[in-house]
Amino acid sequence: MTSAAATSSFPGLIRKIFVRVGVLPFFLLGALVVFTLLSPKFLTGQNLVNVMRQSVYLVLVSLGQMLVLISGGFDLSVGTAIALTSVVSATAMVFLAGIFPDAIWLVILLGAFAGFAAAACVGLLNGIGVAYFDVSPFIMTLGVSSLAGGAALFLTGGVPVSGLPFAFADIFGFGRLWGVPVPVIVAVICIAAMWIFMSRTALGTQVYAVGGNIKAAHLSAINTKRTLMMAYVICALIASLTGLLLTARVESGEANLGGTIALESIAACVIAGVSLRGGIGRVENVVLGGFFIVLVQNGMNLAQISSYMQMVLLGALLILAVIFDQLRYRMIMSGS
Amino acid sequence: MSKLIETRGLTKQYPGVLALDHVDFDLEPGEVHVLFGENGAGKSTLISMLAGANTPSEGTIHLDGEKVAFDSVGQAQAKGIYTVFQEFSLIPTLTVAQNIFLGWELRRGPFLDHRAMRKRARGMLEELGFDIDPSAIVAHLSRAQQQMVEITKAFHGDLKVLILDEPTASLTDREVDHLFDFVASLKARGVGIVYISHRIQEFARIAERVTVLRDGAVIGTVAMSDTNDDALIEMMTGRSFDQIYPAIARTEGEEILKVSGLTAPGIKAASFNVRRGEVLGVAGLVGSGKSRLFRAVMGLTPVLSGTVSFQGTDITGSATRDIIMGGMYYLSPDRKAEGLDLAKTARDNLSVNIVAGARNTGGSPFIRWRGVNTRTDEISDHVELHPGYRNKPVSQLSGGNQQKVLFGKCFGQEADLIIFDEPTVGVDMGTRAALYLLIKQLAEAGKAIVVISSDLPEAMNISHRLLVLAHGRISAELSGDDMTEDQVLKYFFDETGATQ
Numbered sequence: 001m002t003s004a005a006a007t008s009s010f011p012g013l014i015r016k017i018f019v020r021v022g023v024l025p026f027f028l029l030g031a032l033v034v035f036t037l038l039s040p041k042f043l044t045g046q047n048l049v050n051v052m053r054q055s056v057y058l059v060l061v062s063l064g065q066m067l068v069l070i071s072g073g074f075d076l077s078v079g080t081a082i083a084l085t086s087v088v089s090a091t092a093m094v095f096l097a098g099i100f101p102d103a104i105w106l107v108i109l110l111g112a113f114a115g116f117a118a119a120a121c122v123g124l125l126n127g128i129g130v131a132y133f134d135v136s137p138f139i140m141t142l143g144v145s146s147l148a149g150g151a152a153l154f155l156t157g158g159v160p161v162s163g164l165p166f167a168f169a170d171i172f173g174f175g176r177l178w179g180v181p182v183p184v185i186v187a188v189i190c191i192a193a194m195w196i197f198m199s200r201t202a203l204g205t206q207v208y209a210v211g212g213n214i215k216a217a218h219l220s221a222i223n224t225k226r227t228l229m230m231a232y233v234i235c236a237l238i239a240s241l242t243g244l245l246l247t248a249r250v251e252s253g254e255a256n257l258g259g260t261i262a263l264e265s266i267a268a269c270v271i272a273g274v275s276l277r278g279g280i281g282r283v284e285n286v287v288l289g290g291f292f293i294v295l296v297q298n299g300m301n302l303a304q305i306s307s308y309m310q311m312v313l314l315g316a317l318l319i320l321a322v323i324f325d326q327l328r329y330r331m332i333m334s335g336s
Numbered sequence: 337m338s339k340l341i342e343t344r345g346l347t348k349q350y351p352g353v354l355a356l357d358h359v360d361f362d363l364e365p366g367e368v369h370v371l372f373g374e375n376g377a378g379k380s381t382l383i384s385m386l387a388g389a390n391t392p393s394e395g396t397i398h399l400d401g402e403k404v405a406f407d408s409v410g411q412a413q414a415k416g417i418y419t420v421f422q423e424f425s426l427i428p429t430l431t432v433a434q435n436i437f438l439g440w441e442l443r444r445g446p447f448l449d450h451r452a453m454r455k456r457a458r459g460m461l462e463e464l465g466f467d468i469d470p471s472a473i474v475a476h477l478s479r480a481q482q483q484m485v486e487i488t489k490a491f492h493g494d495l496k497v498l499i500l501d502e503p504t505a506s507l508t509d510r511e512v513d514h515l516f517d518f519v520a521s522l523k524a525r526g527v528g529i530v531y532i533s534h535r536i537q538e539f540a541r542i543a544e545r546v547t548v549l550r551d552g553a554v555i556g557t558v559a560m561s562d563t564n565d566d567a568l569i570e571m572m573t574g575r576s577f578d579q580i581y582p583a584i585a586r587t588e589g590e591e592i593l594k595v596s597g598l599t600a601p602g603i604k605a606a607s608f609n610v611r612r613g614e615v616l617g618v619a620g621l622v623g624s625g626k627s628r629l630f631r632a633v634m635g636l637t638p639v640l641s642g643t644v645s646f647q648g649t650d651i652t653g654s655a656t657r658d659i660i661m662g663g664m665y666y667l668s669p670d671r672k673a674e675g676l677d678l679a680k681t682a683r684d685n686l687s688v689n690i691v692a693g694a695r696n697t698g699g700s701p702f703i704r705w706r707g708v709n710t711r712t713d714e715i716s717d718h719v720e721l722h723p724g725y726r727n728k729p730v731s732q733l734s735g736g737n738q739q740k741v742l743f744g745k746c747f748g749q750e751a752d753l754i755i756f757d758e759p760t761v762g763v764d765m766g767t768r769a770a771l772y773l774l775i776k777q778l779a780e781a782g783k784a785i786v787v788i789s790s791d792l793p794e795a796m797n798i799s800h801r802l803l804v805l806a807h808g809r810i811s812a813e814l815s816g817d818d819m820t821e822d823q824v825l826k827y828f829f830d831e832t833g834a835t836q
Contacts, residue, residue, distance in 0.1 A: 200702050206692040208684075212677030218636075219668055219675070220688050220745065221660035279679060332679050333731040334351070 019331050021285060022273025023324040027317075028292055035299030042302050051298045052291065056187040058264055059290035060242045062272075063194045064235030065265040066286045070198075071231040072211035072278030073130055073137030077145035078239040078265060081119045082258030083152040085243030089115030090161035090253020097165055108168050115247075116240050122148045123236025127229035145262070152255040161253030173248035183245045190238065195283040207231055211278025260311075267318040268293045270325055277329065338401055340365050340528040341386065341417075341497055346395035348381050348552075353734070355381040357552040358395065363497065363528040368519060368542045370560075371532045373549035373572055374765055379532050382549070383499050386530065387419035388412030399496075410439075416496035420486050420503060428475035432485050433457035435474055440492045460488050464518060479623055480511045487518075498522060499530040504538060505622050505790070509829040516542055534791070536565050537825075548572055551764070573765055580769050581797035584776045587613040592753050592784045593633070593664070598642035600632030604808045605642065610753060610784045615775065617799025618788040621828055625808040626788050627669065630755050634666045635659050646753070665751035667742055669758035669788075675742045678731040682721060682741045685730055686712045689748030715744045720770055736767030743774055753784040760794060772798060792824060804828065 017025060035042040061078050068075045093111030100107055122144055129140035175182040198204040209217040210227045218224050239258070246257050272289025274281030296317070300310050341363040348356040356378045363369050371379045384390035386397065388406030397404055399415055406412040409419070426435050433454045442449045442456065457470035466484040474482060483503060490498055500519075504512050519529060519542055531543065539546060539560055547557040548571040555571050573580065589612030598606045602625045610616050620626040631637050633644050635656040644652045651659055660666075668674035676685050690711050691703050716726050719740040725733055730741055739760070746754045756775065760768045775798060779785045789795040795802060802819050804812040804827040812827040 196702075200705075202691050202701070202703060205688060205703065208680075209677065209688045209692055212680055213674070215668070215674040216676055216685075217688070217692075218656060219660075219666055220692065221657040221749065222688070222692050223655075223657050275679070277679075279677060329679065332729050 015331075018324075019328060022271070022328055023321055024272050024285060024289055024292065027271055027321075028288070028295075031292065031296050031299060035296075035303065038299065039302040042299055047298065047302075051295050053181055053184060054298070055291045055294035056181075056183045057242050057246060058261065058268060058294055059287050060187055060190055060245075061239050061258075061261050062265040062268040062286050062290040063190060063283065064238035065262075066269045066272075066274050066281050066283070067194075067198075067207060067231045068137070068235045069266070069269050069274045069276065070211045070278055070281045071207050071228055072214065073228070073231070074141065074266060074276070075126060075232065075235050076138070076141040076262045077122055077126060077148060078235065079258035079260070079262045080145045080148035080152065081122045081236045081239035082243035082246060082261065083255050084118045084122060084148045085115035085240040086247040086257045087152045087156045087161055087253040087255050088118040089244060090164055090247055091155065093165055093168065094161060094163050094253075097163075104165050104167055107165055111168075112244055115244055116237060119236045119240030119243070120233060123233035124229070126236070127232035130232065131225040131228035149255070156253065156255055158255060160255075162251070164247070164251055164253070169248045169251040171248070172245055173251065183249075186241070186245060190241070191283065191287055198283050203227070203230070208279055211280075213279070263318065264293055264314070265290070267314065267321060270318065271321040273325075273328070275329060276322065276325060280332075339363065339398070340367075340400065341530075342398040342401075343382075343386075344396050344398070346382065346385065346392050346397065348378075348385065348390065349393040355552050356385075356392075359549070359552075359554050361547055361554070361557075363530060364544075365496075365526045365528050366523045367544045368523065368529045368531050370539050370543045370546040371530060371549060372534075372536075372539075372546050372568060377549040377572075378552040379549055380501070381552070383419060383501060383530060383532065386412070386417060386497070387421075387499055388417070389419075413493065416494050417499070418490035418493075418495055418497070419499040420483065420490070420501060422501045422505070424482055424486050425489075426474045426482055426485060428473075430474060431470065432461075432468055432472050432474060432477070433470035435485055436460065436470070436489050438489075457488075460491055464488055464491070465514070480507050483507070495522075495527055497528045497530065499532075501532045502534070503531075504533060504535060508621070512538075536568060539568075550574060580765065580772065581794075582769075582772055582776045584615055584779050584798070584800070586800045587780070587782070589613040589782055589784075592647055594643075594645045595633060596643050596645075598629070598632060598644060599640045600628065600642075601637050601640075602628040602808050603632055606810050607642075608803055608810060608813065610786060612752075612782050612784045613779060614801060615779050615785040615787060615799045617795040617802040618786060618805065619790075619792060619795040619802055619824055619828070620805035622790060624805040624828070626803075626805045627757055628808070629805065630666065630757065630786065630788060634664065634755070636666075660749065660751070663750075663752035664755070665746045665749045665753070666755045667746060667757060667759065669761060671738050671742050675745075676730045676738060679729055681728060682716065682726045682730055682733070682737075682744075683709070683712050685741050686715055686744050686748050689745045711748070712744075715747045718747060719744045719774060734764075735762035736764050739763050739767065739771060743771060751783070753786070754778060755786040755788065757788045758790060759787060760789075760791065792821060796821065796824065 032043070041047055065075055065078060089111045092114035093107055096107040096110055125144050126141050129135040130137050172182055177185055206217070206222050206227045209220065209222055210224050214224055243257060247253055268289035269281065269286055270276060271292060272285040274286060297310065300313065339362045343359060343361045346356055346359040346361070359378070359382060361382065371382065373379050381390065385392050388409045388411050404415060427438065436457045437453045442452045454470045461468050461470065464487070466488065468477070468481055468484060474485060477485070503515060507515065522529060543560045545557060545559055546563065546568060548555040548568060550572060591609050591611050593610040595609065596607050606629055618626045628637065632639055635654050639653050643650060646659070646662060646664055649662070651662065672678060687708055690708050721737060721740045721744065725737055730738055760771055763771065775785055775787065787795065787798055796819055801813065801815040802824065803810050804814065804824055806828055814823060
């Protein structure tokens with residue numbers, strides 16, 4: 001009775017939304033109000049569509065990051081998985097295009113595979129370290145990040161790889177299908193697949209179980225090592241897909257792609273209510289979380305806030321989100 | 337003589353739970369006063385407030401007639417009240433001397449005087465009659481030795497009250513004798529001792545008075561000379577034994593598990609079997625290996641030699657998940673650390689076994705949530721988990737309801753052999769009876785049941801056959817009329833296999 005009375009009041013409702021979804025609705029509302037006041041261009045259909053298109057890349061990476069976070073870890077190497085994919089696939093495409101100048105689709109396909117394979121190695125390394133050697137995800141993915149980032153720079157000597165097949169950038173960077181940008185279509189497919197995976201398959205349930213209590217999961221006949229491994233590999237592959245889309249967008253293989261995306265994707269997930277302790281998180285909220293981060297960046301750009309200041313604000317936002325996550329977890333555990 | 341400690345109307349209200357209900361308790365100098373009660377009766381809550389680890393919602397504590405209020409364990413210690421909790425407050429990576437002087441460090445100038453601390457520690461240990469090297473690393477000591485270090489820590493200040501929480505749970509007979517001698521010497525010095533124990537047979541040896549708690553309230557305080565074991569148990573439970581433990585029909589079926597010469601970490605050459613339709617009890621002291629034996633069987637620790645055969649298949653050294661998929665299920669004694677996902681609802685916890693761990697996925701990679709939900713409801717009904725609790729995070733449920741969820745997981749798994757490790761730890765009487773009924777139903781439906789228990793009455797009354805472990809060996813297998821408390825206790829302290 002008391003809880004029903006509490007939820008019907010306004011603070012009670014706020015509390016309920018906060019426990020359910022996290023801090024995102026409040027941040028989103030705050031951002032919309034602040035940036036609308038700061039810039040008249042912000043709340044226009046044109047701008048919001050623009051934000052949606054730009055947010056595709058972060059949303060994708062956040063989906064993978066979410067998977068690893070739910071499994072109870074995190075992945076700092078998503079950025080270098082993108083960079084490595086970019087230079088490996090670009091190098092492969094340029095090389096193959098010299099051999100098969102007529103089979104352009106084959107070149108793109110094999111190039112993409114090369115990129116995926118490189119990123120899969122990054123994911124495997126993370127997974128082996130975390131699952132089989134119990135290395136803390138922080139130090140493992142940090143180390144792998146340096147390793148893969150170094151490899152990407154080493155392969156290219158730091159020089160962008162140019163001369164990609166024209167069709168690649170034309171379709172995957174700037175193409176449209178039924179009027180919708182191709183990257184958006186790719187993202188929508190990934191979001192749908194991820195949603196089905198997390199909520200409709202046994203494997204998805206296992207990821208939640210492992211992140212929630214790994215020992216209990218082990219005693220419930222779940223292959224915890226394989227589950228962790230899978231989470232890191234899928235995360236790296238999604239990052240790799242993002243890397244391909246970005247490579248097509250910039251029309252060259254670049255070792256500095258994805259520089260800030262690890263932090264941004266973690267921020268997007270945490271703001272969207274994915275628990276840093278693992279076991280909690282929802283695909284649809286993470287999509288909104290990625291959108292939110294890009295929206296804030298867009299708003300700050302329109303309000304002519306310098307990019308250095310933007311870094312400061314983004315860091316502050318992440319810390320704030322983590323503090324709210326802590327509060328929320330306490331509320332869940334004790335009953336609100 | 338004035339009272340050393342006196343509480344008046346001490347009450348602790350947690351959200352939704354009245355942990356302690358207007359408790360009047362007193363302790364006289366030179367007395368051992370036992371607190372006796374079920375898990376969850378309020379003993380721990382009471383001592384946590386005396387120890388300064390917890391503050392009362394209502395009521396007062398008086399020390400030497402003076403009203404006191406402690407905000408921290410440190411404050412209580414400064415007043416001479418020292419508590420040896422079951423969970424030791426030792427830092428395992430530091431030495432004995434460093435632990436004894438933690439917070440009381442001796443200094444020479446600005447620097448620590450390690451030599452003086454070692455010397456003083458040696459002196460304190462000797463004075464108390466403990467044979468422990470002050471330079472030893474605590475992690476390398478036995479549990480009994482760690483407890484001695486813990487007790488030694490109490491002797492920095494002017495010790496007035498010593499609170500001992502289940503001090504003998506992990507000690508051998510000889511160590512218990514030693515502890516009791518020590519307690520007697522403290523009594524002679526006028527120290528008051530609050531003593532928590534489940535071992536009723538110890539009370540006559542050391543205690544002057546016993547206070548029985550049930551559901552947070554004092555049922556009565558009696559002088560040890562005016563009471564007996566049966567009366568105390570009746571006070572504690574509010575009912576007699578046969579109302580708690582159901583009679584389980586024994587239909588001895590085929591042998592389902594056969595363990596031969598199993599040697600594993602902490603286990604030496606164990607051989608036994610389990611049949612369908614029977615309940616095999618496993619008893620032993622903490623550290624006797626009773627839990628480790630079955631953790632090795634489940635593949636949770638490596639098997640060094642010997643064989644484990646389940647339903648005719650050799651599963652020695654198999655992965656735990658394969659053993660579970662084969663139809664064996666293990667319920668951990670620590671539901672919070674290993675059993676449940678506390679932030680998730682009861683329903684989510686049960687779904688894990690139905691979905692992720694289920695033996696029959698039905699071939700499709702996709703989950704049909706409607707079917708899963710129907711099954712979680714069936715299981716919840718079966719374990720009598722109230723519908724109002726099913727969608728709440730498990731962390732918010734009482735110990736008894738958490739245990740019901742844990743029991744539900746073995747139904748979700750549809751196991752043939754179920755190993756219950758301490759199935760009723762921290763569970764109230766009513767729920768205990770309900771859990772025993774579930775065990776009865778499973779056994780009578782032809783499942784094989786193993787109940788590992790530190791609660792001797794439970795182990796004896798629920799099982800058809802009883803394995804007793806001591807020092808990592810099976811010291812006896814008892815059944816029928818041989819299953820008496822005296823017999824079992826004798827084998828608890830069986831030293832034949834002990835490594836010195």
